[in-house]
Amino acid sequence: MGGSGKHSERRQLLLIAASLFIVLITVGPHFFPFPLSLNIVWGFSMYPSLKPADMVISASTKLVSYSPGDVVIYCPSAFHCIIHRVMSINESTVITKGDFNPIPDPPVRPSEVEYRVLLSIPAWLWISLLMISISLSYVDLRNLKRSLLSEFSLEAFLYIMVLLALMLTFVLVILQSPGRAAEISAPQIFLRSAVLTENKTAVMISYSTHNLSLLRLLSCSVGTSSLSSPCEGIILNGTSLEIALPSDLLQGFYMSGTTYFLVNLTLQTDKGELVGSYPLTIAWLEPELTIENSTLLIENRNPVPLRIMNSTVYYMNSTAYYGSPLMVEKLILLNETMLPPMGILRETITPKYNYAYVEVFYEYRNQTVRWVGKVQFS
Amino acid sequence: MEKFSSPESLRIWRLLAGVSLDLYGILLLLSLVLPIYELKGPIEGSISLLRYNVYLYGTPIHVDALDRASLLSIPLLAVALASLILGSLLILQSFKRESKPILMRISFALSLAFPSVSALAYLSRLVLVGEAMREIPSDLGSVTSAGILITSPVQIFQGPALPLLSPLLSIFPPVIVMSLTAVSAYLNVYSFLEKDLHGKRTSETTVHS
Incomplete structure (x- = not known):
């Protein structure tokens, strides 16, 4: 019994000395130079080399040197130290x-x-060692079985073991794991382009999609606040949409000189509905009239019919009247004609005399325009 | 004191401790297994502490916070199962009118950890499941250059485990079970030891006399 008592006293003294030493190398270095330091990592700045709650044992730089690649400790304030890796030293x-x-x-x-x-x-490791040391401090290691089964020793041992399991799970799962954001890939759709086709009779709308597919068009209208019409001839092809512009609407735009309009649509997708409104511009161009090799060319550059009212050729003879030009013949080249949208009209002028003037009357946006061109023969 | 340590009284205390351990085990098991939240809409599924099944338009999604909650639930599940087994053994013992002090002592040691276990379960729900619920959007719609994408809303329903993981149920049941097992352990084990010691002293006195 006397031997056991002495042993217990020695163990208690050892425990106290170990505790004091740990406290000294943990707290001491914050206040005075100390050859050894014991720190607990907090934060993820050195992850995965050092994780939160890991323990580091370090030696004073007065005793050991350091070089790039070593992990060092410096303390901006008494209780705030930084444990980082050395990149370079000068x-x-x-x-x-x-x-x-x-x-x-x-x-x-x-x-x-x-x-x-x-x-x-x-x-x-250190939490397990600490907890096991604490739990074993209740028992006599030389007589383990009897000591473990004695009053309260078993209870304390089991309780500490359960706590250790909980604590280790908490440390490994919560403390030492830098959280990641949930991988939720929400459906997304962006407008790639909304443009008029080359012949200006349709609108091409193209989307870029992620985790989403276009199914069908639920509603669509084109126009301005004063002039609008439902869409016609809709073609849905993957992530692109072609919407034909109604000819009546184009005629209305042409006559009123409208250059800006909106396409408003509601699209059914596999993930919901898309409500979009896309502004577009249309440029109205005057017809291009030229004479090439005794041929009158009239190009309608708009998506609406062009009304040509008439065209007359005036044949001229430069020597007919004492050197002054004189019209010698007048010929109707064209009667009222409707030139189709984006169409080209070619009309050959029969060569006669020296030269001729070609006069064309056409209607452009509610106005009658007169165009005159000269054709030289020989 | 003698009235409390009569064999019938000890049996009832053992039975009470066993029932309370079983009830606590069931409570903990249900709070781990039953859904805390149920989701319907574009994101659907159920979330419990131990496992989760969350689908975005039918595709399973991984939520790190919920993965961590699942891992953290493993020791809690072990404690729940141990509580159920020990409780059942104590009930069985009390019906068989047997007395194995070691079982009572293990039960008492385990019940000492119940407040920590319940607190950990409650904190898992509060912190990890809470973080996951903040990450799961309630509306997947967006406004982009293409326009307004309108999706059906994500409906979130409270599951049966949510009240089980309330602060009140995280404090009182473990404390009650701990108290019951403590009293029962004291009466069944330590009064027995005291009696044993008293018996020894009496026999020693008899021998000397």
Whole structure:
């Protein structure tokens, strides 16, 4: 019994001494120079080399040197220390960086680097050792079975073991795992383009989609606040949509000189409905009239019919009247004609005399326009 | 005291401790297994502490916070199962009128951890499931250059485990079970030991006399 008592006293003394030593190397270095330091990591800046709750044992830089690649400790304030890896050293500065950080830290003076990390102990290991040591402090190791079954020892041992399991799970799952955002790939749709086709009779709308498909058009209208019409001839092809512009609407735009209009539509997708409104512009161009090789060319550059009222050729003879030009013949080249949208009309002028003037009357946006061109024969 | 430590009284205390352990085990098991939230709409599925099934338009999605909640639930599940087994054994023991102090002692040791277990389950729900619910959008619609994408809303319903993981149920049941097992353990084990010690002293006195 006397031997057991002495042993117990020795163990208690050892425990107290170990506790005091741990407290000393944990708290001491914050207040006065100490050869060894014990720190607990907090934060993910050195992940995955060091994780939160890991323990690091380090030695004073007065005793050990450090070089790039070593992990060092410097303390901007008494209770806030930084454990980062050395990137580069020169005479006046040391550059450090956390392994998980995207950029280096602000430079520090070499004298500010206090400790170099010698050893890191994973959280699961030191917590387990600590808890097992605490639980074993209740029992007599020389008579383990009897001691473990004695009053309250078994209860304390089991309780600490359950707590250890809970604590380790908490540390490994919560503390040491940098959270990731949930992988939720929401459907997205963006407008790639909304343009008029080359012949200006339809609108091409193209989308870029993610995790979404276009099914059908629920409603669609084209126009302005004063002039609008339902869409016609809709073709849905994958992520593109072609909407024909009604000819009546185009005629209305042409006559009123409208150059800006909207396409309003509701599209059914597999993930819901898309309500879109896309502004578009249309440029109205005057017809192009030219004479090439005794041929009158009239090009309608608009998506509406062009009304040509008439065209007359005036044949001229330059020597007919004492050297002054004189019209010698007048010929009707065209009667009232409707030139189809984007159409080209070719009318050959029969060569006669020296030259001729061609006069064309056409209607452009409610106005009668007269065009005159000259054709030289020979 | 003698009235409390009569064999019939001890049996009833053992039975009470067993029933309370079983009830706590069931409560903990249900709070781990039953859904805390149920989702309907574009995102559908159910979320419980132990496992989750969440689908975005039929495709399963991974939520890190819920994965961590599942991992954290494993020791809690072990404690729930241990509580159920120990409770059932104590009930069986009390019906058989047997007395194995070791079972009562293990039950008492386990019940000491119940407040921590319940607190961990409650915090998992509060922090991890809460974080997951903040990450799961209630509306998948968006406004982009293409226009306004209108999707049906995600409906979130509270599941049966949510009230089980309330602060009140995280404090009182474990404390009640702990108290019952403590009293029962004291009466069944330590009064027995005291009696044993008293018996020894009496026999020693008899021998000396």
